[in-house]
Amino acid sequence: MSDRTATESLFAPTCDHPAAEDPAVEALVRTIIEQVADKWTLLILEELAERGTMRFTEIGRAVGDISQKMLTKTLRDMERMGLVSRTVHPVVPPHVDYGLTDLGVSLGGAFCGVWLWAAENRDRIEVARTAFAAREKR
Amino acid sequence: MSDRTATESLFAPTCDHPAAEDPAVEALVRTIIEQVADKWTLLILEELAERGTMRFTEIGRAVGDISQKMLTKTLRDMERMGLVSRTVHPVVPPHVDYGLTDLGVSLGGAFCGVWLWAAENRDRIEVARTAFAAREKR
DNA sequence: CAGCATCCATCTAGATACTG
DNA sequence: CAGTATCTAGATGGATGCTG
Numbered sequence: 346m347s348d349r350t351a352t353e354s355l356f357a358p359t360c361d362h363p364a365a366e367d368p369a370v371e372a373l374v375r376t377i378i379e380q381v382a383d384k385w386t387l388l389i390l391e392e393l394a395e396r397g398t399m400r401f402t403e404i405g406r407a408v409g410d411i412s413q414k415m416l417t418k419t420l421r422d423m424e425r426m427g428l429v430s431r432t433v434h435p436v437v438p439p440h441v442d443y444g445l446t447d448l449g450v451s452l453g454g455a456f457c458g459v460w461l462w463a464a465e466n467r468d469r470i471e472v473a474r475t476a477f478a479a480r481e482k483r
Numbered sequence: 484m485s486d487r488t489a490t491e492s493l494f495a496p497t498c499d500h501p502a503a504e505d506p507a508v509e510a511l512v513r514t515i516i517e518q519v520a521d522k523w524t525l526l527i528l529e530e531l532a533e534r535g536t537m538r539f540t541e542i543g544r545a546v547g548d549i550s551q552k553m554l555t556k557t558l559r560d561m562e563r564m565g566l567v568s569r570t571v572h573p574v575v576p577p578h579v580d581y582g583l584t585d586l587g588v589s590l591g592g593a594f595c596g597v598w599l600w601a602a603e604n605r606d607r608i609e610v611a612r613t614a615f616a617a618r619e620k621r
Numbered sequence: 622c623a624g625c626a627t628c629c630a631t632c633t634a635g636a637t638a639c640t641g
Numbered sequence: 642c643a644g645t646a647t648c649t650a651g652a653t654g655g656a657t658g659c660t661g
Contacts, residue, residue, distance in 0.1 A: 381597065400622080456596070
């Protein structure tokens with residue numbers, strides 16, 4: 346158990362995740378985190394969670410500023426991890442649907458707290474940034 | 484005190500975060516997410532949340548395979564966002580402590596769900612990877 | 622439409638060397 | 642100890658052309 350002093354804020358009572366004990370499990374969890382903690386992964390996950398099944402180009406437009414190359418790559422990686430399912434409809438022109446798997450949906454739920462955190466604390470972050478810039482200037 | 488509107492469920496199955504409505508807020512939240520959804524940020528955050536205040540080199544050892552350049556950079560970015568506070572003790576040799584701010588602690592809490600998710604689903608991810616590799620081979 | 626391939630500019634990460 | 646400076650290798654983004 347961690348020996349934190351006070352500061353029990355808004356969310357989550359102390360997070361003692363069970364993996365912290367076993368180093369082997371720790372390592373595994375870490376590699377997962379490393380892959381999941383990615384800007385595009387998170388953004389695509391969010392869009393799919395919010396708007397349901399989407400087509401390739403549709404996702405690109407929804408995310409906004411992602412290159413087609415990164416979109417392809419990230420979707421493949423997400424598919425590889427089992428977060429996303431890819432359905433090809435054999436028609437002309439091609440029609441490919443991407444949707445979240447149960448695993449993907451559950452990850453979306455896990456990230457929910459982070460989105461809420463960002464929404465709630467944006468002004469505090471703004472203040473911190475300004476303060477840091479001021480400190481830097483001196 | 485933050486003005487949270489509705490959405491009282493911590494890890495809701497469906498995450499309707501309030502920011503999704505206003506495009507201006509959306510954009511702000513997104514830039515925050517983009518900075519926070521970073522491998523090293525997440526890993527450092529976790530170590531500091533678990534072990535409390537640490538020194539520069541100590542964090543490096545705890546995280547394991549981070550270069551000191553990335554350690555410096557990530558700590559600066561986290562400081563800029565107000566997640567981390569940096570305390571310099573004017574002694575020789577130098578002694579610098581890094582600790583989470585309240586904001587940092589709350590973010591750690593928000594990420595708790597993700598760690599739990601990773602710990603819980605590691606075998607499912609392993610299965611998905613194998614299945615994907617098999618599909619690919621054909 | 623949904624991609625893969627390629628060239629190129631740039632941004633980032635990592636390794637190494639050096640300093641207050 | 643806690644960095645900064647520098648160089649290089651790789652990741653990424655954009656533009657463009659091509660295909661089923």
